[in-house]
Amino acid sequence: xxxxxxxxxxxxxxxxxxxxxxxxxxxxxxxxxxxxxxxxxxxxxxxxxxxxxxxxxxxxxxxxxxxxxxxxxxxxxxxxxxxxxxxxxxxxxxxxxxxxxxxxxxxxxxxxxxxxxxxxxxxxxxxxxxxxxxxxxxxxxxxxxxxxxxxxxxxxxxxxxxxxxxxxxxxxxxxxxxxxxxxxxxxxxxxxxxxxxxxxxxxxxxxxxxxxxxxxxxxxxxxxxxxxxxxxxxxxxxxxxxxxxxxxxxxxxxxxxxxxxxxxxxxxxxxxxxxxxxxxxxxx
Numbered sequence: 001x002x003x004x005x006x007x008x009x010x011x012x013x014x015x016x017x018x019x020x021x022x023x024x025x026x027x028x029x030x031x032x033x034x035x036x037x038x039x040x041x042x043x044x045x046x047x048x049x050x051x052x053x054x055x056x057x058x059x060x061x062x063x064x065x066x067x068x069x070x071x072x073x074x075x076x077x078x079x080x081x082x083x084x085x086x087x088x089x090x091x092x093x094x095x096x097x098x099x100x101x102x103x104x105x106x107x108x109x110x111x112x113x114x115x116x117x118x119x120x121x122x123x124x125x126x127x128x129x130x131x132x133x134x135x136x137x138x139x140x141x142x143x144x145x146x147x148x149x150x151x152x153x154x155x156x157x158x159x160x161x162x163x164x165x166x167x168x169x170x171x172x173x174x175x176x177x178x179x180x181x182x183x184x185x186x187x188x189x190x191x192x193x194x195x196x197x198x199x200x201x202x203x204x205x206x207x208x209x210x211x212x213x214x215x216x217x218x219x220x221x222x223x224x225x226x227x228x229x230x231x232x233x234x235x236x237x238x239x240x241x242x243x244x245x246x247x248x249x250x251x252x253x254x255x256x257x258x259x260x261x262x263x264x265x266x267x268x269x270x271x272x273x274x275x276x277x278x279x280x281x282x283x284x
Contacts, residue, residue: 008252010248010249010252011283012283013248013249013252014244014245014248014252014279014283015280015283015284017244017252017258017260017261018244018261018276018279018280018283019042019280020042020043020044020260021043021044021260021261021262021263021276022043022044022045022046022073022167022194022260022261022262022263023039023043023044023045023046023199023263023265023269023272023273024046024047024048024262024263024264024265025045025046025047025048025265025267025269026047026048026050026266026267027047027048027053027057027058027060027061028267031061031267031269032061032064032065034267034269034270035065035068035070035269036068037270038269038270038273039070039269039273041069041070041071043070043273044070044071044072044073044101045062045065045070045071045072045073046072046073046074046075046103046167046262047061047062047065047072047073047074047075048075049074049075049076049077049080049105049107050077050108051079051080051107051108051109051110054080055076055077055080055081055090058074058075058077059074059090059093059094061074062074062094062097062099063093063094063096063097063099066097066098066099067097071101072097072099072101073099073101073102073103073134073136074094074099074102074103075102075103075104075105075107076090076102076103076104076105076122077105077106077107077108077109078104078105078106078107078112078116078117078118078119078121078122079106079107079108079109079111079112079113079116079117079118080107080109080113081113081114081115081116081122082113082114082115083114083115084115084125084127086114087116087122087125087126088127091126091127091130091131091132094131094132095131100131100132100133100134101132101133101134101135101136102132102134102135102136103135103136103137103138103167104119104122104123104135104136104137104163105119105137105138106118106119119137119138119159120158120159123135123137123159123162123163124162126162133164134164134165135162135163135164135165136163136164136165136166136167136194137159137163137165137166137167138166138167138168138169139166139167139168139169139180139184139193140168140169140180141168141169141171141173141176141177141180141181141196142169142171142173142176160189160190160191163191164191164192165191165192165193165194165259166184166189166191166192166193166194167193167194167196167262168180168181168193168194168195168196168262169196170196170197170198170264171196171197172198172238172243174243174246174247175246177195177247177251178247178250178251181193181195181250181251181256181258182250182256185255185256185257190257191257192257192258192259193256193257193258193259194258194259194260194261194262195247195251195258195260195261195262196262196264197240197243197244197261197262197263197264198238198240198243198263198264198266199240199263199264199265199266199268199271199272199275200240200268200271200272200274200275201264201265201266201268201271201272240263240272240275241275241279244261244279263276
């Protein structure tokens with residue numbers, strides 16, 4: 001029997017999550033063409049920032065996506081921004097591109113370029129007239145490689161007055177994600193959470209691109225969980241449909257305040273979008 005969830009069945013709730021996801025993409029030479037060819041406008045596009053390519057590549061790609069009619073969310077990597085003057089220039093460029101949603105992270109750079117060693121320092125430096133309507137910050141269902149779990153949840157509490165939503169880092173374990181969401185809510189953090197998940201990607205490519213393009217968290221996470229990596233390499237290992245289905249029914253409950261799905265595509269854009277459409281067709 002299907003259990004009703006806030007007026008929706010489990011299948012309807014899953015379809016709602018899948019209709020308007022966020023796709024995280026890398027600013028590579030061919031990604032704009034891939035997006036334009038395969039991704040409909042109801043999908044929001046988060047654009048990563050890396051030390052290798054620099055923040056200008058992120059802002060430029062986000063601006064071009066916005067011009068095409070997409071909702072673009074650039075990552076603002078604190079450790080790649082020198083000072084308040086550069087931050088102001090970035091905000092002006094985003095305003096000119098009609099971008100009002102950003103995702104603030106510390107970033108993968110070993111040393112800060114200037115005044116902002118972490119995401120909190122950048123959030124506090126945003127001017128009152130920043131023009132942003134949505135500001136995202138990171139959550140960690142899996143333990144952070146360097147920071148205790150209690151500290152990461154406390155950080156979300158500290159940022160709640162400056163941010164409007166949370167994006168969880170990638171996990172392959174639905175049970176861990178559900179426990180983490182419950183723990184965050186018990187600590188009194190009420191910001192909407194977008195659940196981070198891998199899309200349709202070959203595991204070897206996923207690891208290779210994680211290191212090459214600078215999304216170090218994903219590579220570090222996979223290397224730290226060899227049993228899960230082995231499951232991904234086996235036939236029938238990780239499958240995004242199974243993962244997202246296993247999040248329910250708990251994460252469709254209104255008190256969990258799940259804002260949606262944040263899909264790490266690793267620029268496997270066409271297969272990820274094909275999977276999403278096939279899932280929606282089956283649910284319909």
